[in-house]
Amino acid sequence: MNTSVRIAPGLVLKNPVLSASGTFAYGEEFSRLFDLGLLGGIVTKGLSLNPKEGNPLPRVYETPCGLINAIGLENIGADAFISGKLPELRSFGTPVIVNFFGSSEEDYALLASRLDVNGIAAIEMNVSCPNVKQGGLEFGRDPEVLFRLTGAVRARTGKPLIVKLTPMVSDIGAMAQAARAGGADAITCANTIPAMAIDEHTWRPVLGNVTGGLSGPAIKPVALKLVWEVSKKVDIPIIASGGACTWNDCVQFLLAGASAVEIGSASLRDPLCFTDIITGIEHYLESRGLDSVTDLIGKLETP
Template identity: 50%
Template sequence: MNKERLATEFCGLHLATPVMGASGTFGFGVEYEDFVDMADVGAILSKGITPEPRSGNAGVRIAETPSGMLNCIGLENPGVEVFLEGILPKAGKLAAPLIVNISAGTAEEYGELAAKLDVDGVAALEVNISCPNVKEGGIVFGTKPEAAASVTAEVKAHTKKPVIVKLSPNVTDITVMAKAVEAAGADALTVCNTFMGMAIDVERRRPLLGNITGGLSGACIRPLALRLVWQTAKAVQIPIIGCGGIQTGEDAVAFLLAGASAVEVGAENFRNPRAVVTVAEELDSYLERHGIANAKDLVGALEA
């Protein structure tokens, strides 16, 4: 791939490509070292970190659905202390910048978490206000503009790192949330997290997931996420990371044209552990084919 065509800046971070691994599908980056050269990865979005360790939801947590999957993991993670002591020393030194995804139960806890993560090795924070699988935190903040704004302001007050807020698609009007978070000081947005869904085993008359409902991801959500990126990009000035069902370079191009400055690849990493790099390679061949000097030139360039 041509690094000059793909290199980009996002919130002051120098990225080798605009293609990142989405939180919850890319581990802490280290899990993918067998498959990709981290120098070819735009950024690593860590598994969601919470103040305390969490064991997640009971029962079946994964279900395949048409062209996608449901999950109800429930933010299983070792907690911020174990992350700082045991994971960051290695994950923070990979060739790709590590953006830490955070979740907490109150705005104050989000702030405390941000303060603890204001350390070397952490390139930026992605604030998860959109996990559909936990009762406290997560989605509660993702559906109320005032709550989302207070979390954003609290995180901003406790860190020098760029703050990216990951929005939920499970709202009536995502632009209301986007504007509230922008006004509260967010440096960027990720659009979007998983869509709430469910699946039923009709033979047994039981839900497929232990938590009954879960978050839908994969190719099936791509048109839904694309529409949200398009709407959000028209409503805010801050940059957007497009996320939702991206599998190929051409999918990434579509999100850039709709107004995203970068993209995250999520569930596709489970099918193809090289997906973050293959999407970047295919994006590069699109740029070459169309004689475009840099991926940045595509951002918001939709003719409509």
């Protein structure tokens, strides 16, 4: 049985199960719980050029079947990651995909060139960040801005480039096409959904940042539909991200058109879920008499 999937030239995953950005830190903690080499790939916490402090507390709040987070992209910065975290992380024998973000096109491009080092298998660009020079609108909300940003980053890196789209657009297919035209090798679909929580007793927002992003199984049906939409519009591989907790969820995302699936919130609840999910997919293939994960990708049968 072949569980491997191809995401980009030079980026083949041994199975379609990845960690997700922001719920895996830089891998150290999870490496004490299980062999990271079992994963299809490791997606790191989002990095910026310089270390970033993050938002005031509280930063998380549970909602039915999920959580809202407003961590604020706290991270140690690209240099500290490359010198302090990457050497161990790359030793697990699974591709290291580095998530990154910026506040201007120049930031993104400079950071992409900084991350063009040995040991990083691919970079995943978070475009759900405000464009400081253009009135604060997120880069991922305007196809022209996203096309330019992707092109600027493409020009500065030899790594496979994955663009992680925001779900907060009216036509996500058009955003995926813009990223592809700009030079993206693959699309991650999607990200958390903006949300908030209010304390009716104090009349105050629960989160220190007032608003945050909803994740977890609550958003899975939304993500499934977004993946399906994107798969109809672009021919590059899609990595699903949005509420997958079980092998069943992963198979659904694969059928919708994803080539791989990131496991995020589920790993906060069940840090050992990755191994169950990977073996679950294998058993599913076996029970269906399928030779390869690729036999599932995009095979949704619509009426």
